[in-house]
Amino acid sequence: MRTEHDLLGDREVPAEAYYGVHTLRAAENFRITGIAISSYPQLINALAAIKQAAALANIELGLLDDSRGQAIVAACKEVRAGKLHEHFLIDAIQGGAGTSTNMNANEVIANRALELLGHAKGDYARLHPNEHVNMSQSTNDVYPTALKIATCRSLRDLAAAMDILRLAFARKADEFKDVLKMGRTQLQDAVPMTLGQEFHTYAVMLGEDQERLHEAALLIQEINMGATAIGTGIASHPAYARIVCKHLIAITGLPLMTAPDLVEATQDCGAFVQVSGVLKRIAVKISKICNDLRLLSSGPRAGFNEINLPAVQAGSSIMPGKVNPVIPEVVNQVAFEVIGNDLTVTMAAEAGQLQLNAFEPVIAHSLFKSVSHLRQACLTLEERCVNGITANRERLLADVENSIGLVTALNPYIGYAAATAVAIEAHATGRGVAELVRERGLLSDEKLAEVLKPENLTRPQSIIAPAGGEDAMRPSLRDRRKDCAMDGLRPLTTKLN
Known part of the structure; x- marks a missing residue:
């Protein structure tokens, strides 16, 4: 053990530990989630990048000697390479606006830098976590900047996973481009479309x-680097904000920029709310897609049974042969979590007071969970579900041929009244729409066949008004104005068609 000192007194720290007394106390205080900040390596790497940039800026400004500065830079590079992450052990949800996380980074980097200089861990008289590693900084500019850098990196990973899933749906759209089916609105038969159109959507x-x-x-x-405590830049060089941003851009490769008003940037969490809202939007839409996949594959005998999802595991401990849509189901649950995380981010951002938001740790925890879980959900859905989907072509075609929805395609040719009569009789008798149209002599066999071609049922087409002209298709302008007047409305004087 080694003894370290802070404002509360002395504490013994394991001799081999790279963290120090501040980290030890925080680890004891915050036993909330059981998830350490090391679970978010992008955050740890971002913290190390900031400490490296700060050291280089302070060397350039003549505030930090080259020997200690280069030792800090070397230690930061090791952390960014994935080393020492196990010593970042603060709980993800913590009080103190992220101070414990910043202290944890300062101590780990300081103790590794001391080793590189040939000194013992804890020999802070030679290189101090706060005086040297944290020079020209405050938790209040380090922590939100680290959160932004880590989120940028994570969003790139999510976007790449979304693209993998998007391309999988695009391939299925091409595979199913000739598969005719019935579209539905409000779960009722609507008009024909192709399964390819559905998957292309x-x-x-x-x-x-x-x-x-x-x-x-x-x-x-x-970013707000250079803001220090509240945005005024106290305890930093006038050129520090510009120079640290320059080094941070070089280290991270990100197009970062210093906020024009650092007081505003230090307290405003609006950007995190915006990102979380987009994550919620993605979750809602992916969940809707999964709802569709579960519905379209329902059955196999008593449901829609339009598509088959790949069987990935047994579905029941009591019903032999049952297979469930477990992949869409797990993605649905990820979506529910992300939607809940968005509310957490919203409330945490709203709860900030005056010059600082103390609740950024829970914003970070919520955002990282949402991004990570959405990424894995996209990859899982693509690999374990979408790639293996097949179409029940015969079932889909039979549904189209038997659907009353076909009458909509005939409406421009036979008129709304005749189409309605055909639909009513088809529904009452179970007979087909085409059969009734032929029987009533509403269209010739040739014309009916042309109208009901799959390629004509799923795209706009030129039509010829039915016998009786335009008036047979819709009420006249005079009648519509008369209807408005009867309803006590001012007659329309603009184009009504």
């Missing part, structure tokens, strides 16, 4: 959210 939805994710990432590239 999912690819488009994911692509749109990738764009929103990119836009949100731009907001968190603005």
Whole structure:
């Protein structure tokens, strides 16, 4: 053991530990989640990048001697390479606005730098965690900047996973482009479409959210390094903010920029709220897709049974042969978690007071969980579900041929009234729409066959007004104005068609 001292007195710290007394006390105080900050390696790497940039800036400004400064830089590089992460052991949710996390980083880097200089861990008279590693800094600019850098990195990983899933849906859209099926609105038969169109929609939805994710990432590239305690820059050199940002850009490769107003940037968590909102949007839409996959694959005998999801495990301990849509189900649950995390981020951002938000640790914890779990959900859905989906082509075609929804395609040719009569009789008798149209002589066999071609049922087409002209298709302008007047409304004087 070695003895270290803080404002509360002396404490013994394990001799081999790179953390110190501040980390030890925080580890004892915050036993909340059981999840250490080392579970978020992007955060640890971001902290090390900041400490490295600060050391280089302080060397450049003549505030830190080269020997100690280069030892700090070397220690930071080791941490960024994945070393010593196990010594970052503070609970992810903590009081103190992230001070314990910053102290943990200062102590680990200081003790490794001492070793590199040939001194014992804890020999802070030679290189001190606060005086040297934390020079020109405060938790209040280090912690939010680290959170932003780590989130930027994590969002890139999420966007890449989303692209893998998007491409999987795009491949299925191409595979199913000739598979005719019935579209549905409000769970009722609507009009025909292709299964390819349905799956293409999912690819488009994911692509749109990738764009929103990119836009949100731009907001968190603005940092408040140089703000120190509250944004006034106290205890830092006038040129420090500019120089530390320069070094941080070089180290991280991110297009970071110093906020124009550091007092505002130190207390404002709006960028995190924006990012969390985009994550919620992604979760909602992926969950909707999974709802569709579960519904379309329901059955196999008593449900929709339009598609088959790959069987990945037995579905029941009592019902032999049952297979459940477990992959979409687990993705649904990730979505529910992300939606809840968004509320946590919202409340934490709102709860800030005056010049600082003390609740950024729970914002960090919530964001990192959401990004990480969404990323894994996308990869799992692609690998274990979407790639193996097959279509029940015969079932889909039979549903189209038997659907009353076909009458919508005939409406422009036979008129709404005739189409309604056909739909009513088809529903009452169970007979097919095409059969009834032929029987009533509403269209020739040739015209009916042309209208009901799959390629004509799933895209816009040129039509010829039915006998009786335009008036047979919709009420006249005069009648519509008359209806408005009867309803006590001012007659319309603009285009109504």
